[in-house]
Amino acid sequence: MTNSAGKLAARNKIAGGNRMELLLFRLKGRQLYGINVFKVKEIIPCPPLTSLPHHTAEVRGVAHVREGAISILDLGMAIRQPPMENPRENFVIVTEYNRRTQGFLVREVDRIVNIDWEEVHPPPKGSGKNSFLTAVTQMDNQLIEIIDVEKIIASVDPLAQGVSSELLTDEVKAVAANYHILLVDDSSVARNQVERNLTETGVQFTSLTNGKEALDYLNGLADEGKNISDEFLMIISDIEMPEMDGYTLTNRIKQDPRLSSLTVLLHSSLSGIFNEAMVKKVGANFFLAKYDADELARVVIGEIKKAEAAKW
Known part of the structure; x- marks a missing residue:
C-alpha cells in the first residue's frame, strides 16, 4: 500500500x-x-x-x-x-x-x-x-x-448565488410545496444558504443543527409509526457537526429499516477522493461540495420529479 x-x-x-x-x-x-x-x-x-x-x-x-x-x-x-x-x-x-x-x-x-x-x-x-x-x-x-x-x-467574501430561473419551471413550482426536506448543518451561514435555495425552489423544510439531533428526531417520528418516506423527500446533511457527524448519521439511517429508504445528500465544504470513498462506504445517495446553488437545486428538483413520476 x-x-x-x-x-x-x-x-x-x-x-x-x-x-x-x-x-x-x-x-x-x-x-x-x-x-x-x-x-x-x-x-x-x-x-x-x-x-x-x-x-x-x-x-x-x-x-x-x-x-x-x-x-x-x-x-x-x-x-x-x-x-x-x-x-x-x-x-x-x-x-x-x-x-x-x-x-x-x-x-x-x-x-x-x-x-x-x-x-x-x-x-x-x-x-x-x-x-x-x-x-x-x-x-x-x-x-x-x-x-x-x-x-x-x-x-x-459573501456568496450571492441564487437558483437559475430556467431550473424553476412551472412544472416544478406547481408541486414543490408538497414536498418536505430535512436540513442538518451546524453552521448558521451554511444553513441560511441552503434554506434560501429551498425557499426559491418552493419546497418545505425543517432545519436542525447536528446529526444526533436529526437522528433523535427521525427516530421519534418512526417510533410514532410514521412512514419516513412520506414525511420527507430527502435529507440534506453537512458532514462536520458536533456530537454526531454526517457520515455516522447516514450510516445509522441506512442501517435502520424504518429509515433506510430516506434519500441522503451529504453537502460539505470537504472535498476530494476521501469524501467519495466515505460517501460510498456509509451509503449516501449523493455528495455535493459546498456551495453551488444550481447543483443543489438540480438534485432536489430531480428527487421531486422522481417522486411525481412514482405516483403514476
Missing part, C-alpha cells in the same frame, strides 16, 4: 468512527482554536504579502504559494481581535473551503489531535448569534474553540 493510500485508509477509519482530526492553533494569548485537518492543505511561514485595494481589513494581502495567488486572511481580525503584528513572523494555514483555496494567518500552530465527535458540543447559548464559533471541546482541561470558517469567509 502506498503512503498516500495508507493515509486515506486511516482517515476513512477516523471519519467512519465518528471521529475527527483537529488542527490546534493560537491567535492572541493562550486560547486554543481548532479547524478540521481535512480542510488543511499545508502550513507555511507567512510569505511576502502584496496588499489589495478595496478589500476588507481582514484580508492582509495576496501571497504566491504552490496553489498560485491566494488571499491571506488575518483570522484574529476576523473574530474581532487586534491584527497580527509583523505577519512575516507568523504562520499561514492554507485551506480549501467551499471550492476555494485561502490562507489563514495565525500566530502559531500547536498540534493535531484526534477527537470523538461526541466530545464536541455546540457553543454556549450565551455566545450570541454574532459568535464565530461552531463548536467547543475540551482537552487536557483546556477549552478548545472550533471556528466557523464558513461564517468568517462569508463575512469577508
Whole structure:
C-alpha cells in the first residue's frame, strides 16, 4: 500500500468512527482554536504579502504559494481581535473551503489531535448569534474553540448565488410545496444558504443543527409509526457537526429499516477522493461540495420529479 493510500485508509477509519482530526492553533494569548485537518492543505511561514485595494481589513494581502495567488486572511481580525503584528513572523494555514483555496494567518500552530465527535458540543447559548464559533471541546482541561470558517469567509467574501430561473419551471413550482426536506448543518451561514435555495425552489423544510439531533428526531417520528418516506423527500446533511457527524448519521439511517429508504445528500465544504470513498462506504445517495446553488437545486428538483413520476 502506498503512503498516500495508507493515509486515506486511516482517515476513512477516523471519519467512519465518528471521529475527527483537529488542527490546534493560537491567535492572541493562550486560547486554543481548532479547524478540521481535512480542510488543511499545508502550513507555511507567512510569505511576502502584496496588499489589495478595496478589500476588507481582514484580508492582509495576496501571497504566491504552490496553489498560485491566494488571499491571506488575518483570522484574529476576523473574530474581532487586534491584527497580527509583523505577519512575516507568523504562520499561514492554507485551506480549501467551499471550492476555494485561502490562507489563514495565525500566530502559531500547536498540534493535531484526534477527537470523538461526541466530545464536541455546540457553543454556549450565551455566545450570541454574532459568535464565530461552531463548536467547543475540551482537552487536557483546556477549552478548545472550533471556528466557523464558513461564517468568517462569508463575512469577508459573501456568496450571492441564487437558483437559475430556467431550473424553476412551472412544472416544478406547481408541486414543490408538497414536498418536505430535512436540513442538518451546524453552521448558521451554511444553513441560511441552503434554506434560501429551498425557499426559491418552493419546497418545505425543517432545519436542525447536528446529526444526533436529526437522528433523535427521525427516530421519534418512526417510533410514532410514521412512514419516513412520506414525511420527507430527502435529507440534506453537512458532514462536520458536533456530537454526531454526517457520515455516522447516514450510516445509522441506512442501517435502520424504518429509515433506510430516506434519500441522503451529504453537502460539505470537504472535498476530494476521501469524501467519495466515505460517501460510498456509509451509503449516501449523493455528495455535493459546498456551495453551488444550481447543483443543489438540480438534485432536489430531480428527487421531486422522481417522486411525481412514482405516483403514476
